[in-house]
Amino acid sequence: MINNVLKGIKAYTGAFALISKLKLWKYFAIPILISIVTAVIIGLSAYGLSDNIGRFITNIWPWDFGKDTFTSISTFIGGIVVIAIGLILYKHIIMALSAPFMSPVSEKIEAHLTGVERHNHRNTSFKEQLWRGIRINTRNLGKELLITLPILLLKFIPVVNIFSTVLLFLVQAYYAGFGNMDYTLERHFKYRESIHFVRKHKGIAIGNGVVFMLFLLIPVVGVILVLPMSVTASSINTINLLKEDNLIHNNKTLV
Numbered sequence: 001m002i003n004n005v006l007k008g009i010k011a012y013t014g015a016f017a018l019i020s021k022l023k024l025w026k027y028f029a030i031p032i033l034i035s036i037v038t039a040v041i042i043g044l045s046a047y048g049l050s051d052n053i054g055r056f057i058t059n060i061w062p063w064d065f066g067k068d069t070f071t072s073i074s075t076f077i078g079g080i081v082v083i084a085i086g087l088i089l090y091k092h093i094i095m096a097l098s099a100p101f102m103s104p105v106s107e108k109i110e111a112h113l114t115g116v117e118r119h120n121h122r123n124t125s126f127k128e129q130l131w132r133g134i135r136i137n138t139r140n141l142g143k144e145l146l147i148t149l150p151i152l153l154l155k156f157i158p159v160v161n162i163f164s165t166v167l168l169f170l171v172q173a174y175y176a177g178f179g180n181m182d183y184t185l186e187r188h189f190k191y192r193e194s195i196h197f198v199r200k201h202k203g204i205a206i207g208n209g210v211v212f213m214l215f216l217l218i219p220v221v222g223v224i225l226v227l228p229m230s231v232t233a234s235s236i237n238t239i240n241l242l243k244e245d246n247l248i249h250n251n252k253t254l255v
Contacts, residue, residue, distance in 0.1 A: 001203045008177060008207020011233035019232055022112055027105045028228045031098035039223040042090050046082040081152055087172060087216065088144055092137040094227065095179035099133025100126045102183040102231050109235040110184065114248055129186065136182050136191070140175045147171050173209030180208055180234035188247060201241055208234045 019025060103124075110116075124132070148171060154164035178198050185194040198205055208230060215226040242248045 004201065004203025005207040005210070008204040008209075008233070008237055009211055011208070011236045012211050012229060014236070015229045015232040018109065018112075018236070019228055022108055024105050024108065024232070025228070027101055031094065031101050031227045032224055034097050035094045035223045035227055038090055038093050042086045046079075046086045049078075049082050077152075084148060084152060084168060084172075085145075087213070088141065088148065088175075090216075091172070091176050091179065091212070092141045092144075095176075096133040096137035097130075098227060099183065099186070100129040102227070103129050103186060105231060106184040106235040106238075107187065109232065110187075110239050110248070113236065113239050114243070116248075124186065132182070132186050132191070133179075136194070137179055139195075140178055144171060144175045169210075169213060170206060173213050174202060174206045175209065176212040176230070177205030177207065177209035177234065180212070180230050181205055181238045183231055184235050184238040184242075188242060197241075204237050204241065208237065 019028075148168060151164050151168045151171065154160050157164075181198055181201075181204070182194055185197055189197060211233070212226060212230040215222040215229065218225075239248065
């Protein structure tokens with residue numbers, strides 16, 4: 001597992017150079033716009049909702065003593081809740097809407113890494129790719145929320161809340177990597193086959209998602225580069241996994 005996580009992270013080292021070499025930046029124009037607009041909308045919503053959630057939690061405390069302390073803690077936790085849910089919504093929205101634009105990127109990377117220009121892929125249209133992205137990310141969104149909400153409750157428990165933060169980060173990372181891997185898997189597998197494949201290689205998904213989440217900590221630049229870098233890194237990893245499983249083959253002579 002740890003080795004696979006490291007592989008998922010390591011793939012980022014050559015991502016920027018590969019994007020430039022294959023002249024892929026033009027494919028990221030619309031996804032970057034989607035990323036920026038989504039980040040702004042969710043950021044403004046989070047700013048307005050954190051105090052409201054804090055006040056809602058404060059109402060649970062019925063006594064006067066310690067009210068101010070509990071209010072401060074509640075406001076802080078409210079902010080964490082909004083940020084956590086905001087990040088979940090952000091990544092699934094941008095990955096779902098960007099699916100039709102990311103599939104060609106992944107396909108060009110596959111042709112470069114395998115030396116095969118034309119594979120026997122599943123042929124899907126723009127509409128089908130968009131629907132696949134929405135379906136996968138809606139499924140992942142529901143599962144991630146079910147896991148995240150109990151983890152957020154652990155933040156009320158001293159000491160345990162430290163470990164819950166790490167666990168929350170890893171859960172978010174896994175589903176981010178999941179979505180990125182599906183841009184490649186969409187051509188090779190049907191919906192349920194892809195889910196099984198990612199579960200089998202969850203370490204790769206987590207490694208890819210760890211860097212994805214860290215990118216979002218970088219103001220402005222993070223939301224611009226997060227998709228180009230993470231999708232390229234994930235494509236490299238996923239294609240290598242498919243080659244290891246003999247699901248695609250190398251051919252140095254382009255056909």
